[in-house]
Amino acid sequence: DTEVTQTPKHxxxxxxxxxxxxxxxxxxxxxxYWYKQKAKKPPELMFVYSYEKLSINESVxxxxxxxxxxxSLLNLHLHAxxxxxxxxxxxxxxxxxxxxxxxYFGPGTRLTVT
Amino acid sequence: GxxxxxxxSTLSVQEGDSAVIKxxxxxxxxxxFPWYKQELGKGPQLIIDIRSNVGEKKDQRIAVTxxxxxxxxxLHITExxxxxxxxxxxxxxxxxxxxxxxxxxxxxxxxxxx
Numbered sequence: 001d002t003e004v005t006q007t008p009k010h011x012x013x014x015x016x017x018x019x020x021x022x023x024x025x026x027x028x029x030x031x032x033y034w035y036k037q038k039a040k041k042p043p044e045l046m047f048v049y050s051y052e053k054l055s056i057n058e059s060v061x062x063x064x065x066x067x068x069x070x071x072s073l074l075n076l077h078l079h080a081x082x083x084x085x086x087x088x089x090x091x092x093x094x095x096x097x098x099x100x101x102x103x104y105f106g107p108g109t110r111l112t113v114t
Numbered sequence: 115g116x117x118x119x120x121x122x123s124t125l126s127v128q129e130g131d132s133a134v135i136k137x138x139x140x141x142x143x144x145x146x147f148p149w150y151k152q153e154l155g156k157g158p159q160l161i162i163d164i165r166s167n168v169g170e171k172k173d174q175r176i177a178v179t180x181x182x183x184x185x186x187x188x189l190h191i192t193e194x195x196x197x198x199x200x201x202x203x204x205x206x207x208x209x210x211x212x213x214x215x216x217x218x219x220x221x222x223x224x225x226x227x228x
Contacts, residue, residue: 004157031213042203042218043158048211055211090157094214101146101165101207101214105157 003027004106006091012112015081021109023074023091030096032074033103034066037088043105049074050096081113116141118206120219128227133191135222137204140185144206146214147187149178152201152221161202162189194226 004025013019023032031050035043048056049068063085065077074091088110092103119138127133137147145166150158164171164178164187171178175194180187187206191198201223205216 006157040221042221043216045215048213048215050213055213056215096213102148102160102163103214103216104160105150107157 004091004093004104006089006106006109008109009107010110010112012114013078013081014114015083017081018077018079020078021076021089021091021111023076023106024072025093025104025106026072027093027104028071028095029093029104030071031094032068033092033094034064034074034076035090035092035105037090037108043090047076078111081111083113086111086113116144116206116217118204118217118219120204120222122222123220124223124225126225126227127194129194129196131194133189133194133198133224133226135189135202135204135224136186137188137206137219138184138186139206139217141206141208141217142185143208144217145209146207147178147180148205148207148216149176149189150203150205152203154200158203191224194224196226196228199224199226 007022034046037043046060047066052068067075088108090108091106094103148163151161152158177190204219207214
C-alpha cells in the first residue's frame with residue numbers, strides 16, 4: 001500500500017482566516033514533504049520533515065507553518081494568506097534517509113484564497 | 115543553481131505509437147531519477163525510476179535510459195494508449211540535509227489520440 005491521504009480535498013479561505021491542511025500515511029515512512037503546485041507547473045518543495053524534525057525549509061513565508069505531530073501525520077497551518085498562495089498543495093512521503101529514495105504523493109488539497 | 119530541462123512541453127501521438135520525453139540535469143551529484151505521471155485533478159504518481167549505477171530500466175511498456183556522462187535521461191512509452199494521456203514530470207535527486215531533494219523538470223503534456 002503506497003497511499004498518502006490529504007484532507008480537505010478543496011479549501012476556500014479568506015485572507016484573514018486560519019486553516020490547516022492535513023496529511024497522513026501509514027506506510028512507516030520517516031520522511032514527509034509539503035509541496036506547492038501552481039497550474040501547469042511542477043511541484044515546488046516547501047518543507048521536509050525527517051524523523052519528525054524539520055530538516056528543510058525552502059525559505060517559505062511564515063504565514064505557512066508546518067507541524068509533524070507524529071511519524072504518520074503532517075499538518076500545514078495557514079494564516080493571513082494572499083491570493084497568490086492559491087494552488088494545489090501536495091504532501092508526499094518516503095521511507096527515509098539512508099533508505100530508498102522514492103517519494104509517494106497524495107492527491108493534494110486545492111486551495112483558493114479570496 | 116541546479117535545474118532540470120525537459121522536452122518537449124507538449125507531445126501528441128497516435129494510439130499505438132511510441133512517445134519519448136527527454137530531460138537534462140545540471141547537478142553532476144544527482145544519483146536518482148524518478149518519473150511521475152500526473153492526471154488531471156490528481157497528485158503525481160511514480161511510474162518508473164532509475165539510479166545512477168544503472169543505464170536502463172524497463173517495466174512493461176515504459177522504459178527509462180540514463181546517460182550520466184551527458185547528464186541526460188529519457189522516458190520511453192511504447193504502444194501508447196489513451197489512458198497514457200497525462201502530464202509527465204522528470205526529476206533529478208541527490209542527498210541534501212539528510213534527505214533526497216527533487217529538482218523537477220517543467221513537465222510534458224502527452225496526448226494520445228485514439
